Amino acid sequence: xxxxxxxxxxxxxxxxxxxxxxxxxxxxxxxxxxxxxxxxxxxxxxxxxxxxxxxxxxxxxxxxxxxxxxxxxxxxxxxxxxxxxxxxxxxxxxxxxxxxxxxxxxxxxxxxxxxxxxxxxxxxxxxxxxxxxxxxxxxxxxxxxxxxxxxxxxxxxxxxxxxxxxxxxxxxxxxxxxxxxxxxxxxxxxxxxxxxxxxxxxxxxxxxxxxxxxxxxxxxxxxxxxxxxxxxxx
Amino acid sequence: xxxxxxxxxxxxxxxxxxxxxxxxxxxxxxxxxxxxxxxxxxxxxxxxxxxxxxxxxxxxxxxxxxxxxxxxxxxxxxxxxxxxxxxxxxxxxxxxxxxxxxxxxxxxxxxxxxxxxxxxxxxxxxxxxxxxxxxxxxxxxxxxxxxxxxxxxxxxxxxxxxxxxxxxxxxxxxxxxxxxxxxxxxxxxxxxxxxxxxxxxxxxxxxxxxxxxxxxxxxxxxxxxxxxxxxxxx
DNA sequence: CACATTAACTGAACGCCGTGTAGTTAATGC
DNA sequence: GCATTAACTACACGGCGTTCAGTTAATGTG
Numbered sequence: 001x002x003x004x005x006x007x008x009x010x011x012x013x014x015x016x017x018x019x020x021x022x023x024x025x026x027x028x029x030x031x032x033x034x035x036x037x038x039x040x041x042x043x044x045x046x047x048x049x050x051x052x053x054x055x056x057x058x059x060x061x062x063x064x065x066x067x068x069x070x071x072x073x074x075x076x077x078x079x080x081x082x083x084x085x086x087x088x089x090x091x092x093x094x095x096x097x098x099x100x101x102x103x104x105x106x107x108x109x110x111x112x113x114x115x116x117x118x119x120x121x122x123x124x125x126x127x128x129x130x131x132x133x134x135x136x137x138x139x140x141x142x143x144x145x146x147x148x149x150x151x152x153x154x155x156x157x158x159x160x161x162x163x164x165x166x167x168x169x170x171x172x173x174x175x176x177x178x179x180x181x182x183x184x185x186x187x188x189x190x191x192x193x194x195x196x197x198x199x200x201x202x203x204x205x206x207x208x209x210x211x212x213x214x215x216x217x218x219x220x221x222x223x224x225x226x227x228x229x230x231x232x233x234x
Numbered sequence: 235x236x237x238x239x240x241x242x243x244x245x246x247x248x249x250x251x252x253x254x255x256x257x258x259x260x261x262x263x264x265x266x267x268x269x270x271x272x273x274x275x276x277x278x279x280x281x282x283x284x285x286x287x288x289x290x291x292x293x294x295x296x297x298x299x300x301x302x303x304x305x306x307x308x309x310x311x312x313x314x315x316x317x318x319x320x321x322x323x324x325x326x327x328x329x330x331x332x333x334x335x336x337x338x339x340x341x342x343x344x345x346x347x348x349x350x351x352x353x354x355x356x357x358x359x360x361x362x363x364x365x366x367x368x369x370x371x372x373x374x375x376x377x378x379x380x381x382x383x384x385x386x387x388x389x390x391x392x393x394x395x396x397x398x399x400x401x402x403x404x405x406x407x408x409x410x411x412x413x414x415x416x417x418x419x420x421x422x423x424x425x426x427x428x429x430x431x432x433x434x435x436x437x438x439x440x441x442x443x444x445x446x447x448x449x450x451x452x453x454x455x456x457x458x459x460x461x462x463x464x465x466x467x468x
Numbered sequence: 469c470a471c472a473t474t475a476a477c478t479g480a481a482c483g484c485c486g487t488g489t490a491g492t493t494a495a496t497g498c
Numbered sequence: 499g500c501a502t503t504a505a506c507t508a509c510a511c512g513g514c515g516t517t518c519a520g521t522t523a524a525t526g527t528g
Binding site for chain 1: 475476477478479
């Protein structure tokens with residue numbers, strides 16, 4: 001995926017390859033059998049190794065899971081950003097809808113990945129408050145803030161609640177203020193709500209709660225996105 | 235909880251008591267240690283029994299989990315309905331906000347319960363498509379439809395997408411049409427969207443995704459509910 | 469080249485888990 | 499008083515994450 005072309009010793013290269021192979025097999029098992037199928041023993045079995053050997057590459061199972069989440073989260077955001085960028089920046093509403101549809105499509109195509117990111121991925125796992133997963137969250141947040149920023153001139157009037165930069169994570173604030181200077185904290189708050197609004201239907205659908213009530217969930221989601229852009233004054 | 239006062243033999247009574255004790259201890263373990271703490275062995279240990287004995291009361295672990303979900307889902311809905319009913323029916327917007335706030339408050343007070351209902355409760359568990367869990371979902375849905383029904387005269391104008399009764403689960407449709415005669419299928423579709431709109435922020439918060447971005451999530455949620463009732467024309 | 473070092477890995481163990489099954493105990497119904 | 503049966507235990511199986519002593523193979527050094 002990302003070989004930084006730095007000259008490595010043979011040992012380092014092999015090590016990196018094994019490390020990547022572990023992750024790849026874990027992702028394969030995730031896709032095939034869901035989060036539960038990610039067991040160190042199963043991975044090792046697949047590689048012709050012993051489970052203990054993995055501890056030379058990842059501190060423990062949770063560390064590996066965190067690496068997986070980081071990867072999967074990254075591909076989700078890549079997908080969403082690509083879909084967004086197919087719509088010209090002159091059409092902010094279209095970009096928001098494109099993002100939303102892409103997220104849902106990805107989630108339905110990779111339900112296990114979605115569960116890994118947004119659910120209880122694996123028995124005792126708790127996502128660390130800091131680290132790459134939080135950064136992926138910030139990336140998602142910043143992207144949504146970009147979508148909101150494009151709509152902000154119109155959306156501003158519809159916002160009543162006030163916010164302060166101090167309400168938000170410092171790292172996120174720094175990222176957002178650099179990328180979108182002049183944007184007020186209220187826009188960041190709004191982007192979180194936009195995030196949640198897209199997340200709700202997708203999460204309910206992926207976990208099977210909506211499917212028990214209705215078919216044609218696509219239409220439902222489209223209607224929700226339409227209402228969302230209307231809420232933003234677009 | 236619900237002793238139906240039917241005359242039972244001593245055996246039946248003891249049996250029911252044991253069955254309830256298993257569930258209660260499972261709920262206790264759930265609250266103390268999260269979904270992972272629900273193991274047949276741990277429950278049996280707590281009761282001074284062996285794990286195998288539980289199989290006399292529940293077919294397997296998943297059956298027990300389903301019973302737990304049913305219970306927990308029921309208390310969530312009881313809580314939300316109680317909060318809703320504290321607001322007079324003449325204030326549909328207030329009832330919707332009350333419902334939403336109650337659901338979030340319950341979820342934050344019982345995160346393990348929320349995860350049990352809406353997440354991956356336990357390693358290999360998959361909620362059955364039929365049975366008490368689906369019924370609880372229908373109950374939630376029907377209650378939300380009631381909230382939407384009260385706002386329908388105003389909300390109707392804001393709905394563009396069309397729906398048909400055949401788009402929905404027959405049992406749910408029967409329930410809704412009996413309770414709210416004259417209400418069109420579009421209202422039911424809208425209630426699902428309302429559900430999802432409340433679910434998004436709560437789910438993200440419970441799973442720690444929003445907390446990594448912002449403090450003061452209560453204000454965020456309030457703003458979202460305010461926007462929701464505005465979307466409904468209230 | 470030979471040697472010491474060290475990284476990579478195995479194999480076995482520990483204590484968990486869900487799930488069966490054969491055998492025991494105690495209450496029930498006749 | 500006795501046969502039946504429900505309730506339960508004891509044990510076993512395979513799976514899990516994790517640790518650790520020991521082995522093997524590659525590396526760097528004289």
